[in-house]
Amino acid sequence: MRAPSAAELIRVWELGQGRKLWYRALLLLAPVFPDSAFRVLGEMTLGSRNAYLLALREQLFGTKIDATVHCPSCGEWIQFAVSVDAFLPRIPERGPSAYEKSFTCRAGGTDVAYRLLCSYDLAAVSQLDDASYAEDALMSRAIVGAAEGLRLTPQTIDAVADAIVTADPLTDIRLGFDCAACGHEWTSSFDIASFLWTEVDAEVRRLFDDVHRLGRTYGWSEAAILTMSAQRRREYLTRAS
Numbered sequence: 001m002r003a004p005s006a007a008e009l010i011r012v013w014e015l016g017q018g019r020k021l022w023y024r025a026l027l028l029l030a031p032v033f034p035d036s037a038f039r040v041l042g043e044m045t046l047g048s049r050n051a052y053l054l055a056l057r058e059q060l061f062g063t064k065i066d067a068t069v070h071c072p073s074c075g076e077w078i079q080f081a082v083s084v085d086a087f088l089p090r091i092p093e094r095g096p097s098a099y100e101k102s103f104t105c106r107a108g109g110t111d112v113a114y115r116l117l118c119s120y121d122l123a124a125v126s127q128l129d130d131a132s133y134a135e136d137a138l139m140s141r142a143i144v145g146a147a148e149g150l151r152l153t154p155q156t157i158d159a160v161a162d163a164i165v166t167a168d169p170l171t172d173i174r175l176g177f178d179c180a181a182c183g184h185e186w187t188s189s190f191d192i193a194s195f196l197w198t199e200v201d202a203e204v205r206r207l208f209d210d211v212h213r214l215g216r217t218y219g220w221s222e223a224a225i226l227t228m229s230a231q232r233r234r235e236y237l238t239r240a241s
């Protein structure tokens with residue numbers, strides 16, 4: 001998989017300012033797939049999108065993720081570590097389109113035909129403030145055929161959501177936690193798009209610092225500094241300080 005250069009990472013960051021998360025996730029993947037149209041990346045299933053984002057994270061910052069989570073029961077902050085490669089049995093050559101194929105599941109006592117979700121589904125519900133309403137809206141977009149009069153009850157929505165995660169597992173990356181302080185156990189979704197964007201944001205700000213210091217010391221252009229390898233930049237930075 002192709003990793004973005006320092007200059008590409010800054011460009012991605014720049015284009016993502018003020019944009020929604022679904023759009024930022026596609027911007028991150030654009031340099032990985034330089035020959036794919038943005039629309040094609042947007043139609044990739046969310047499981048495939050997340051698989052590529054995890055692989056990109058591994059390339060940019062390594063396999064191990066150290067993070068913290070808030071215990072929903074006692075409020076304690078818990079540190080946890082997880083390995084990206086635990087989620088990556090195999091990266092597909094090209095992510096399948098969410099519109100390519102439909103599946104069938106049993107929901108509300110009837111057969112329901114559904115398709116997998118993609119970034120454009122996230123875009124369509126991104127204006128909705130209420131998370132549970134957005135989840136319902138997502139599931140109704142996924143349903144492509146059902147018996148007339150099928151009502152979208154919570155049970156129907158859960159059945160379709162479960163079926164989507166079974167067919168495209170990385171759509172929802174679930175992590176299990178237990179709190180040492182109060183003993184509470186729970187699972188929570190890990191949003192790789194949001195996590196990786198935060199890491200890229202910090203990395204780009206570090207790159208701006210490097211450009212600023214090296215440019216001021218040596219008079220080099222931004223392009224010249226960003227073209228250097230990270231090792232070479234580090235060597236000059238130790239001498240510039």
Ligand SMILES: [Zn+2]
Nearest residue numbers: 071074179182
């Ligand atoms: Zn707790």
